[in-house]
Amino acid sequence: MIHFPQNCKFVVGLAPISINSGAATALTCDTLGYNYATAIIQFGVIGSAVTVMKMQESATDFSGADVGTAYTATGSTGNLRLPQTSDAGTTFVYGIPLGGARKRYLQMAITTGSTTLVSVQWVLSKANIFPNSATEMGVAAYVFG
Numbered sequence: 001m002i003h004f005p006q007n008c009k010f011v012v013g014l015a016p017i018s019i020n021s022g023a024a025t026a027l028t029c030d031t032l033g034y035n036y037a038t039a040i041i042q043f044g045v046i047g048s049a050v051t052v053m054k055m056q057e058s059a060t061d062f063s064g065a066d067v068g069t070a071y072t073a074t075g076s077t078g079n080l081r082l083p084q085t086s087d088a089g090t091t092f093v094y095g096i097p098l099g100g101a102r103k104r105y106l107q108m109a110i111t112t113g114s115t116t117l118v119s120v121q122w123v124l125s126k127a128n129i130f131p132n133s134a135t136e137m138g139v140a141a142y143v144f145g
Contacts, residue, residue: 035128036096041094073092
């Protein structure tokens with residue numbers, strides 16, 4: 001059995017956008033029915049270092065709080081760093097187990113220092129009930145060969 005992507009749901013957190021010295025308005029991701037979430041943050045051109053990149057959570061859709069330091073980028077070096085101009089064309093991935101004390105809704109907060117191209121894609125996995133259609137998977141079309 002192939003679990004990826006058959007056992008997943010895909011949620012747009014932030015459609016590709018150019019942010020000019022400001023905060024991105026990220027969409028929330030409803031994690032109900034899934035046990036793991038992965039945020040895939042992709043950068044195109046980065047005009048200057050990103051000033052905020054962190055995961056937030058909320059019990060309602062959405063008045064969130066930061067998940068914690070383990071999901072808040074800081075500094076300019078290391079695995080959990082803020083994206084720098086040299087990170088143009090790269091991808092950052094945040095994975096988080098759901099359930100327990102985790103709240104139902106997630107979102108990424110991203111603020112840039114100057115014009116930056118960015119997108120956020122969520123992949124929800126380990127579904128309680130497997131999605132049976134492209135719509136349930138959160139995609140326009142699913143092609144499997």
